[in-house]
Amino acid sequence: MVKRRLLRMADATQLVVVLIVLVLPIAWTFLSAFKPRTEVAAIPPRLFFTPTLDNFIELFSRNDFLHNTLNSLIVAGGSTLLGLVLGVPAAFAIAWHRMSWPATATLFARMAPGTLFLLPWLMMFSKINLVGGYLVLILTHAVITLPIVIWVLLPYFDALPRELVEAAQIDGARQDQTLRLVVLPIAMPGVVVASILSFVFSWNYFLFALVLSGIETKTAIVASFNFIGEGVTNWGALMAAAVVIALPPLILTLLIQRRLVGGLAAGAVKG
């Protein structure tokens, strides 16, 4: 009995240490964002200070960070929508007909380095004058969201009872009605997970917008890259930018925590 309690204490101690290591850097970032400019880089570091919103004011008023954040929203939202419009019917068709090659093809998209596609994209899209616009960012980010949508939804559609779809067909439902009115309501939890994962990964993505965005369409992630060049003097704004960028993914994933890991690992299990 005593031994068991000791073991449990040891487990608890190890876990607490791990959690501290994981939380501390994030907490330090959030703390720094609310520090007065002069204290962000103070040595010894100040744990107690008068919190201020100066860094955020600097971020949003002196820089155009609000515009950049809106750009991020447009790109992540647009590419999630496009991923769903293309991916939901595709995932259903793949599951229904037990096709294997489309899944492999989308897995390929998940594995190839983004840099590989970037040069051809740049050449393709400059030919039709799309570089720098929202459309090119939404299209390229859909290359990230589409595989996520398909892979997350496949298990949900696989689990669907075939009789349900067949019954709808016998009742005279058109195929698009079958998908919208029969299949989708049942697979809704999967659609929610797919949407959130797509949005977060599109929001987090750096490389495509780094090359393909213009001054007007620069995403928050690419814009915050500029603060780094300014060095220690602008650490406050840098940390404020980090907080603004980090909040949406952190909050959104709270909603789907239970299914998060399964969603991210989808595809690797069978592929």
Next chain:
Amino acid sequence: MLRTQTLPSYSDAVVSQTTEAAGVGGFTTVLAGNDFRWMAAPALLFAGAMIAFPFGYAVWLALSEVQLGSAPRFIGVGNFRRMLSDAEFWNGLYLTLLLYVVSLSFQLVIGTWLGLLLARFQTARGLVRTVMVSPFMLPPVVVGMMAIVILDPSFGIANWLLSKLGLPPALWLSNPDTVMFTIAALDTWQWTPFVALIVMGGYLSLPHDVFESAEMDGAHGWTRFRYVTLPLLGPTLITAAVLRSVDILRFFDIIYLTTQGGPGFSSTTLNILAYRRGFEFFELGYASAIMVTLSAIVFGSVLMFARLRRAAAW
């Protein structure tokens, strides 16, 4: 439960909508029946235009000499031959594999330990899970920004903590000898919780009686782990390894953000090298050759694990 709720509403809707559409004829007959394959067509077209075509184009670029403003000229394997005699390429390959081996092994080892710990310790699960998922849901760019501030040699809190512990300060990302290990540590910090959660899920789904009979047979502690738990976790670990391999080999954001491949070339992995060659020096053909090579390495590692998984299946 779910089915009985959805069916009535669906049939009502279908009745009203089919009567509306009754006069359309032609198109509705196409949409009837059990063949849903056309629904994959839009995604397929998109993948063709955005993935397959650019991939082919990149391979063609890799086999060409490309000067800005003029059309690419086919030169065969010239770019690949140049790669073989380029010290920057070999340096990049070495750094890519170094990061791969160091990062992946740390994440798998710590992830297994942590995953089993999580499986044993089921208190405050909600809180623990929230903390565990936070690092890998952060944009890598934010992790890079945090690293710049925390690991700054003069003003960062990391070196201040070291000095409090009586240790000498480290240069972290500014030291050519340690920069890759610092980057590996950042990726390990961010993604080990993910591996741990996969391991925990895999462990909890294992048949429980196996462990009980192993205990009865006298397998405890390390013996039990080595000869019972680890083999059973094999497929789970390989899944985690595949997912992490793909990301680590393509690692870009944090390096580009924090060091841009420096100091010197000490963190210029293949992906960074290809990016700089392509978008800073506009050597499009040569950059494509490096990217194609990197893709081949990624696919190779995935195939390797796919074979391993077949071997580890039970």
